[in-house]
Amino acid sequence: MDKISCYHCGDDCNNTIIAFDDKNFCCNGCKTVYEIFSENDLTCYYDLQAAPGAVPKEIQGKYDFLSQENIIEKLTEFNDGNTQITTLYIPHIHCSSCIWILENLNKLNPNISSSQVNFGKKTVRVTYNSEITSLKEVVLLLATIGYEPYISLDDFKTGQQNVNRSLIYKLGVAGFAFGNVMFLSFPEYFQVDGFWIEQYKPVFRWLMFAFSLPVVFYAGRDYFVSAYKGLRSKLLNIDVPIALGIAVLFIRSTVDIIFDFGSGFFDSLTGLVFFLLLGKFFQQKTYTFLSFERDYKSYFPIAVTKISSKMGEHPIQVYDIKKGDRLLIRNEELIPVDGILINGKARIDYSFVTGESETVSKKSGDKLFAGGKQTSGVIEMEALKSVEQSYLTQLWSNDVFSKNKEDGFTTLTNKISKKFTIAVLSIAFVSTTFWLFVDASKAMNVFTAVLIIACPCAIALSAPFTFGNLLRIFGKLKFYVKNASVIEQLAEIDTIIFDKTGTITSNKKSRAQYDGMALNPSEETLLKNTLRGSNHPLSRTLYDILDEHHIISLNHFEEHLGKGIEGTYNENHIKIGSASFVGTQESTILNTQVHISANNKYKGKYTFYNSYRKGLSKLFNKLKKNYDLVILSGDNEGEFDNLKKLLPSKTKLIFNQKPDDKLDYIKYHQTEGAKILMIGDGLNDAGALAQSNVGIALSENVNVFSPACDAILDASKFNQLNKFISASKSAIKIIKWSFLLSFIYNIIGLYFAVTGQLAPVIAAILMPLSSISIVVFTTITTNLLGKKLK
Amino acid sequence: MSVIYILLSISIIIAVVFFIAFITAVRKGQFDDSYTPSVRMLFDDELVKKQPKPSIKIKKD
Numbered sequence: 001m002d003k004i005s006c007y008h009c010g011d012d013c014n015n016t017i018i019a020f021d022d023k024n025f026c027c028n029g030c031k032t033v034y035e036i037f038s039e040n041d042l043t044c045y046y047d048l049q050a051a052p053g054a055v056p057k058e059i060q061g062k063y064d065f066l067s068q069e070n071i072i073e074k075l076t077e078f079n080d081g082n083t084q085i086t087t088l089y090i091p092h093i094h095c096s097s098c099i100w101i102l103e104n105l106n107k108l109n110p111n112i113s114s115s116q117v118n119f120g121k122k123t124v125r126v127t128y129n130s131e132i133t134s135l136k137e138v139v140l141l142l143a144t145i146g147y148e149p150y151i152s153l154d155d156f157k158t159g160q161q162n163v164n165r166s167l168i169y170k171l172g173v174a175g176f177a178f179g180n181v182m183f184l185s186f187p188e189y190f191q192v193d194g195f196w197i198e199q200y201k202p203v204f205r206w207l208m209f210a211f212s213l214p215v216v217f218y219a220g221r222d223y224f225v226s227a228y229k230g231l232r233s234k235l236l237n238i239d240v241p242i243a244l245g246i247a248v249l250f251i252r253s254t255v256d257i258i259f260d261f262g263s264g265f266f267d268s269l270t271g272l273v274f275f276l277l278l279g280k281f282f283q284q285k286t287y288t289f290l291s292f293e294r295d296y297k298s299y300f301p302i303a304v305t306k307i308s309s310k311m312g313e314h315p316i317q318v319y320d321i322k323k324g325d326r327l328l329i330r331n332e333e334l335i336p337v338d339g340i341l342i343n344g345k346a347r348i349d350y351s352f353v354t355g356e357s358e359t360v361s362k363k364s365g366d367k368l369f370a371g372g373k374q375t376s377g378v379i380e381m382e383a384l385k386s387v388e389q390s391y392l393t394q395l396w397s398n399d400v401f402s403k404n405k406e407d408g409f410t411t412l413t414n415k416i417s418k419k420f421t422i423a424v425l426s427i428a429f430v431s432t433t434f435w436l437f438v439d440a441s442k443a444m445n446v447f448t449a450v451l452i453i454a455c456p457c458a459i460a461l462s463a464p465f466t467f468g469n470l471l472r473i474f475g476k477l478k479f480y481v482k483n484a485s486v487i488e489q490l491a492e493i494d495t496i497i498f499d500k501t502g503t504i505t506s507n508k509k510s511r512a513q514y515d516g517m518a519l520n521p522s523e524e525t526l527l528k529n530t531l532r533g534s535n536h537p538l539s540r541t542l543y544d545i546l547d548e549h550h551i552i553s554l555n556h557f558e559e560h561l562g563k564g565i566e567g568t569y570n571e572n573h574i575k576i577g578s579a580s581f582v583g584t585q586e587s588t589i590l591n592t593q594v595h596i597s598a599n600n601k602y603k604g605k606y607t608f609y610n611s612y613r614k615g616l617s618k619l620f621n622k623l624k625k626n627y628d629l630v631i632l633s634g635d636n637e638g639e640f641d642n643l644k645k646l647l648p649s650k651t652k653l654i655f656n657q658k659p660d661d662k663l664d665y666i667k668y669h670q671t672e673g674a675k676i677l678m679i680g681d682g683l684n685d686a687g688a689l690a691q692s693n694v695g696i697a698l699s700e701n702v703n704v705f706s707p708a709c710d711a712i713l714d715a716s717k718f719n720q721l722n723k724f725i726s727a728s729k730s731a732i733k734i735i736k737w738s739f740l741l742s743f744i745y746n747i748i749g750l751y752f753a754v755t756g757q758l759a760p761v762i763a764a765i766l767m768p769l770s771s772i773s774i775v776v777f778t779t780i781t782t783n784l785l786g787k788k789l790k
Numbered sequence: 791m792s793v794i795y796i797l798l799s800i801s802i803i804i805a806v807v808f809f810i811a812f813i814t815a816v817r818k819g820q821f822d823d824s825y826t827p828s829v830r831m832l833f834d835d836e837l838v839k840k841q842p843k844p845s846i847k848i849k850k851d
Contacts, residue, residue, distance in 0.1 A: 096829045096832070099829050099830060099833075100833050103830065103833070115846075116826075116828050117830075118822070118823045118825070118826055119823065119825045119826040119829065120823055120824070120825050121823070125792060165816055165817075165821065165822075168816050168821055169813065169816060172809070172812050172813065172816065176805065176808075176809045176812075179805070180802070181807055183801075200792075200794055203795075203798070207798070208803075
């Protein structure tokens, strides 16, 4: 059969094909979006990219809370009564078509005056007339055309955000000054002892002085601050010799021009700061569309519907929920607090919390935990706790979340810089003492020259450029690392801990085994066709596993929520579902099972097993040589035997771990000196990810979900994990080599300095030359490293 | 008064003008998003092209 894909979203139209305007659509939603676009002359959308759309979701009643004044107030960045501006995060933005359609929103709703997309951040900034339209209408419009904004509790607090652009300013100032100072110092480089240069020398020199002022006091300020902080905590970090170098350069140069000793080193000074800032800028590369700091707030809704006897149903802010409140949770809504189910059939998806994709059925009176998502129909619940005190959210009150991981880590650069600073200072003092006896007039000159030339510009640049480039290469390979120090820590790892569900298993359960009486062909057809009508995840999985059968229309089909489904065709009747529904004994096996009976006779059962990610055993076998491997799972021991077979025998398997247990396990091993890499996916791993030396969140879709972590790895690249770790180790080697390279430059420079021959022009050549060659060296080697990764 | 002063002041003024232009560009957020404008630029034609077409047809009829 030829597969027909939807014109709008590109999905396969497997069962229902809706033809409209000579095009095929997979559902009515996609057709409606196409209609909206074609009515408004916006079909260009489809010319820019084939099948760019998303399947629109049902949204009825979901955004009622957006009509509340105080919520609108928090979500809009500008509001003067008739014009409002809001920035909405839309995870679906993925291609140029998206930019185009979102910037043409005013054609769909004339009351929207402008909309601007930031592709990197996946946001759209909408300006609209709030007298005629409303925030709710804007959001609904976006949702109907398949660009549903993601509004979470996180948006509630931020409001207007200030972008920190100071590094760009500083880089601009330093670059501007560097260029001008270079150009002003040229006449004296080619010093012709003539009348002309004698006459205008002071003008050039004082102009250079003027240009260097903002460089030292504005652009280079961070180095002084950091050096001061380092010294106060008795740490000789790399910024100490840098700050010393900048200060000595500036003072010596100023003294030089005041007393007419020479032209000063303003060129080297501004160049040094410029290159250093360039390194910082390069390292700063961040993934604006990813957030590494997420906690539960990013996933929780801003408001839910409260039922009260006085006011009926009305939206209420999540923070205002009190114990005893009655809440209405609609389909696809998140449960914000712990509570008790009062009314309705609950089928809760706890995948946010545990990473487990299978839903759990609850009966009236059962306890519901915050973080679960209702997946079938409407339920009513009574709150037992407030948001902050709920079982899941309490995890965030642990100390780990307020600690800064980088604090306790000494980087390679800082380790070197300690020895380096001591060495430079002793060389400076020894050579000064020597010159005091030989030629006292030159002593001060030599002392400052040593400090100037030894300024570790090249050393300070090695790490930023190596790591910065590697971050970029990793990013291309779908391994998104928060910052450079994570790569450094990754290279020191000796223990790797994996979460089970969702991390080493894939979210789709695609392995099922049948035990029992064989089904005859007509029963098989009936089974397949009955499953077709059900939306339950297990039915979908089983449907996909079974062989193709021709489609028949059932005489009767019924879905019993939380129990199973039944279907009738001609004389045959089939029941699929839980043991009690089908009429058999519950088994003691812990794995998920689906039982089948035909014509009231028990036939057999399908047992589902976790399906492990591709290349899992291979990866573990590669890793076992160098690392201790542990599986830390929140699940029961149902998969123990399976894992034993799959993984190397040394691997530790630990089950039934609560989120706090995972955290404590890691903490305990860290006190024993282990450097731990934790790989997890759900919010229940958040504590463990924060406690570990490096926490990597594995994610099927990097845009949607990941708990706070140091790095996000795309699930499809999971089997490459060992390569990423070894690349980090190679990066450390590259840095060590470039340290060596910069030492060679320093020794050459020191020769000139110690012998008292350091002319400004030598400094002006040596300093940029060493910096540039370090940049070239690290860039080339990391690119070679990146080639090996692919 | 030597010509060097005039040359120096002109060159510095020009440099400062560019520097101010850079600062205002950063302040207006032109460096915040370096991808979207490059795509947006390509759509400017699309929008213009759409509008006049029908009107020309009407005139011909």
